[in-house]
Amino acid sequence: MSATKKLRVGIIGAGEVFQICHGPCLLLMPHLFTLQSIFDISPTNTKHCADKFNIPHQATSPEEVLGNPNVDLVMILTSDDSHAPLAVAAIKAGKFVMIEKPMTLSIPSAQSIIDAEEQAGGSRVFIGYMRRYAPSFLQAFKREVASIPRLLYGRVRDFSGPNANFTSQSGTFAIKPDDFPPGSNAERDQRFEALYAETFPGQAITDAHRNYCRFLGGLGSHDFSLMRETLGMPEKVIGVSVNHPFYSSIMSFRNKDGSPYSVTYESGIDEVPVFDAHLALYGETKRVTIKYDSPYVKGLPITVEVDEVNEHGEVQHRQVLSSYEDTYTAELQEIHECFVKGKSIKTTPKDALEDITLYDMMYKVWAAGKNE
Structure with missing residues (x-):
């Protein structure tokens, strides 16, 4: 039996949602994910989470995460205001993208993500509606x-x-x-x-x-x-x-x-x-x-x-x-199915635009x- 491909993950934004929800789940799923790089706007938080979650690369900017060749999937867990520009940059960097809900707050901002994904060939972005x-x-x-x-x-x-x-x-x-x-x-x-x-x-x-x-x-x-x-x-x-x-x-x-x-x-x-x-x-x-x-x-x-x-x-x-089984664990397994095995994404940017x-x-x- 061939080994399951692991998604190599880069984290942008290491607040409570990462520390309490995503981070522990990712650590408990080493058969599906490996944490490779992390950036938070607080250098103290970046170091704390890198040490706590055994993440080898402490980035000093989002661009370092996006440019890291050891990252397949970028998880955007920042404040709502920065979701769209970071998502567009991640798509252009050739990464798979998970955006914690809300995708963004305005229709033009949402459309910028949809347009970037379509220009990249589609099926690159997963919105984190874990419920x-x-x-x-x-x-x-x-x-x-x-x-x-x-x-x-x-x-x-x-x-x-x-x-x-x-x-x-x-x-x-x-x-x-x-x-x-x-x-x-x-x-x-x-x-x-x-x-x-x-x-x-x-x-x-x-x-x-x-x-x-x-x-x-x-x-x-x-x-x-x-x-x-x-x-x-x-x-x-x-x-x-x-x-x-x-x-x-x-x-x-x-x-x-x-x-x-x-x-x-x-x-x-x-x-x-x-x-x-x-x-x-x-x-x-x-x-x-x-x-x-x-x-x-x-x-x-x-x-x-x-x-x-x-x-x-x-x-x-x-x-x-x-x-x-908690919703974050279920969601992460779905992310792996979508980006590794090609399953259709349910919570797409177009879906989130309806909200x-x-x-x-x-x-x-x-x-x-x-x-x-």
């Missing part, structure tokens, strides 16, 4: 939803609580140094402002715009991406509520028979350390809900709950767990409401 690779989503949830002949209602909820509570108890001992180069914070802010200007053309950018954009790109992208894979894009956004740090909307969909139904989105961040995230769908005699827990604590179960009327007219409750298009629908409803 969509959860075994319980792909198996139990989809199977149960498929048996509902006509949906009547849906709910998307994500009250994630304070991240610090989960990250501090993850057992990974992540660090957050702040020895950034002079001027780097101002450069980051300039990139964000350029994205906001593209997202809200012709509008004066306020903190409300910034918060809404960052919230939907950050926490919201998990939820809407999962919703889209299950239901497709909504026909219309009927209304939105913007009260930072809580946001909601109601969207209209249609079943295959043309009958309408609505889906409510509700999300926010409070200081209660309870992770309450789910996608729930309602039929006439069956309700199906998939429940997610914090991704920062490895192995917390992702369960599917079913409430239905059985053939005897009785109420029946079932809980289904397809696997304890940003949906946000744009929400922004326009918000703007119209403000002008009434």
Whole structure:
């Protein structure tokens, strides 16, 4: 039996998502991946992670990672503002690319990644929507939803609580140094402002715009991406509520028979350390809900709950767990399948663009409401 080809990985951005989620998973998968190079804007963080995760090359710039001949796959785990330029540069350097969600925040920025990938021949970029690779989503949830002949209602909820509570108890001992180069914070802010200007053309950018954009790109992208894979894009956004740090909307969909139904989105961040995230769908005699827990604590179960009327007219409750395997492990195995074995990528840049298009629908409803 021939040995499985290992993907040689370069990391750009070594914050909490790398230290708590991707890094430990990559270390536990040496049969599929080897960590070769790492760069973080904090030199202290670069050295810390290189030592901790046995990475031989400590880069002093992103360009060093991109130019490293021992790197096949570049994982972009930086702040949202730099995803697109780094992705385009990585594609041009001939690398496979994984971009942690959100891919980016504006439609023009997303299009720059799509164009670069197409110019490189396609199938180079994987967007890290890890919830969509959860075994319980792909198996139990989809199977149960498929048996509902006509949906009547849906709910998307994500009250994630304070991240610090989960990250501090993850057992990974992540660090957050702040020895950034002079001027780097101002450069980051300039990139964000350029994205906001593209997202809200012709509008004066306020903190409300910034918060809404960052919230939907950050926490919201998990939820809407999962919703889209299950239901497709909504026909219309009927209304939105913007009260930072809580946001909601109601969207209209249609079943295959043309009958309408609505889906409510509700999300926010409070200081209660309870992770309450789910996608729930309602039929006439069956309700199906998939429940997610914090991704920062490895192995917390992702369960599917079913409430239905059985053939005897009785109420029946079932809980289904397809696997304890965490979403980052499942996602990384999928990345290997795509870039080594040629499997089609599900979470492509074009797919991720639909999230940003949906946000744009929400922004326009918000703007119209403000002008009434």
